[in-house]
Amino acid sequence: MTTVGSGQPVVTGSPLPWWMSAVVYQIYPWSFADANGDGIGDLAGIRAHLDDLAWLGVDAIWVSPFYPSPMVDFGYDVSDYCNVDPLFGTLEEFDALVAEAHALGLRIIIDWVPNHTSDRHPWFLDALTERPNDHRNWYVWRDPRSDGLPPNNWVAAFDMSASAWTFEEASGQWYLHLFDSAQPDLNWDEPGVVDAMHDVLRFWLDRGVDGIRADVVHCIGKDPQLPDNPPELAAIPHSALNDVPITHQRLRDIRKLIDSYPGDRVIVGEVYLLSTEAVATYYGNGDELHLSFNFPPLYAPWSEPHWRRCIDSTVHALAPRDAWPTWVLSNHDNPRHRSRYDAAALFRGEDPASVVRRSELRARCAAVMLLTLRGTPFLFQGEEMGLLDAVIPPDRVVDPGGRDGCRAPLPWDGTDQHGWFAPEGIEPWLPFPDESSTRNYASQRDDPDSVLHLYSRLIACRRSHPALSLGEFTLFDAPTGVLAYRRTLDDQVCAVFINFTDATVAIDHHFGIETSLERAPATVAISSNGSGEGSPFDGRLLPDQAVVLTR
Ligand code: GLC
Numbered sequence: 030m031t032t033v034g035s036g037q038p039v040v041t042g043s044p045l046p047w048w049m050s051a052v053v054y055q056i057y058p059w060s061f062a063d064a065n066g067d068g069i070g071d072l073a074g075i076r077a078h079l080d081d082l083a084w085l086g087v088d089a090i091w092v093s094p095f096y097p098s099p100m101v102d103f104g105y106d107v108s109d110y111c112n113v114d115p116l117f118g119t120l121e122e123f124d125a126l127v128a129e130a131h132a133l134g135l136r137i138i139i140d141w142v143p144n145h146t147s148d149r150h151p152w153f154l155d156a157l158t159e160r161p162n163d164h165r166n167w168y169v170w171r172d173p174r175s176d177g178l179p180p181n182n183w184v185a186a187f188d189m190s191a192s193a194w195t196f197e198e199a200s201g202q203w204y205l206h207l208f209d210s211a212q213p214d215l216n217w218d219e220p221g222v223v224d225a226m227h228d229v230l231r232f233w234l235d236r237g238v239d240g241i242r243a244d245v246v247h248c249i250g251k252d253p254q255l256p257d258n259p260p261e262l263a264a265i266p267h268s269a270l271n272d273v274p275i276t277h278q279r280l281r282d283i284r285k286l287i288d289s290y291p292g293d294r295v296i297v298g299e300v301y302l303l304s305t306e307a308v309a310t311y312y313g314n315g316d317e318l319h320l321s322f323n324f325p326p327l328y329a330p331w332s333e334p335h336w337r338r339c340i341d342s343t344v345h346a347l348a349p350r351d352a353w354p355t356w357v358l359s360n361h362d363n364p365r366h367r368s369r370y371d372a373a374a375l376f377r378g379e380d381p382a383s384v385v386r387r388s389e390l391r392a393r394c395a396a397v398m399l400l401t402l403r404g405t406p407f408l409f410q411g412e413e414m415g416l417l418d419a420v421i422p423p424d425r426v427v428d429p430g431g432r433d434g435c436r437a438p439l440p441w442d443g444t445d446q447h448g449w450f451a452p453e454g455i456e457p458w459l460p461f462p463d464e465s466s467t468r469n470y471a472s473q474r475d476d477p478d479s480v481l482h483l484y485s486r487l488i489a490c491r492r493s494h495p496a497l498s499l500g501e502f503t504l505f506d507a508p509t510g511v512l513a514y515r516r517t518l519d520d521q522v523c524a525v526f527i528n529f530t531d532a533t534v535a536i537d538h539h540f541g542i543e544t545s546l547e548r549a550p551a552t553v554a555i556s557s558n559g560s561g562e563g564s565p566f567d568g569r570l571l572p573d574q575a576v577v578l579t580r
Contacts (some may be wrong), residue, residue: 505541
């Protein structure tokens, strides 16, 4: 028996911050729920379903941008950081959302977009005027190169054949935008920008939000030389490469601001670097981000060796810094994991019906893993129903980044409008996912065997077994294709077995500890397909089945 990775013992003595054991649920306001019948989700829709989220058992919601915006990037192009877009509601409704969430014991995390504004933001409009007041230097301007080309070879994120620079005729200069040309990058070297963006944080923290999700936050520092990317990386958007020391000082200042508020407010960063070692540095020495997203696992295929490697490298990169991991399988920027985990089989020409069935079994296994790994899990709205991406006909494509499929509206019931209040003739902004008439919230809530109930049982099990959230973590050997780990806290021991194969596997369920004492019978606390829960484990994992065992 070899132990291939182990977590840190949990720090005792002072109460642990809430976000270490929390389950966070991401809400994409465009698609969560529509209360005013315009085919677009809104804050009132979120408020109407808070009870459902409390029933599911999540501890916090993260709400993606709801600020005034021209919506070129569906809200990640902010034109006023301190208000609510009328599409979604009003500031008063936001305050009501915070109060109602808190009354139900739900914390609320909001998005903060510090790297760029909308090109319609008053700061940028001022920067474009002939005699800008203060704001010209709030953005990143450069003169053309002598050959007239853009200042460097960086490409923009959505259209990777396009330069990350746009030419402004009037001044004869280029401005930088790591994303769409309608999202000019802010210049964080300019003290006015730092002050203004800190004020934005204060504005929302004063209103009672419990945390901040900082959008592409590793990009707020840039190499002052703005050098060309090396040719082999030239086609990769710079947002994936940007990793410079000045960002860390900026994050330390932001962290001080957040920590000056009572109640363990949290900042979770979107550090879109594809190396876990690099991501780990954004925790600093406990003085930068509290949490950071880590994307390599999101991009890992559904395969035991890949996941073992991702877990192992996360443990090894974060443990020396005492940094707390996060785990994410789906979000608003990527195809949903259930869609990803069956795609390869479809390409191999397998029978679509069996692929769809297996993808649900895999998504169930993935839920068991997500909610029992050491770290804070982030769920993306709809994964708790096992949703697939919607198929978007070409004439309904709206996102410049091709991400519409995962952003489809949530089906709340089995009617034609799936619980959306859009009157006849008004289509929701994107089509619903394919299976919505049978796979929706109402039908799953009534069905104890549904994916929804699996998520709710898993979250309840985390609560009743703190070892699953805060315990030490140890991977141990298991038959080929099975991932096995142990979670231990004081005298509580849980073991998790995930069968990535399509065969039944016999396993020796000794929790990776080979003493006779530990061979006491284990009980199935959770089974991804529901079978055998509450009974002694019979030592057999069915194809694509995961179990949580306790004793
Ligand atoms: C982040 C967001 C994404 C957005 C981009 C630009 O990656 O998650 O949705 O398009 O930043 O703000």
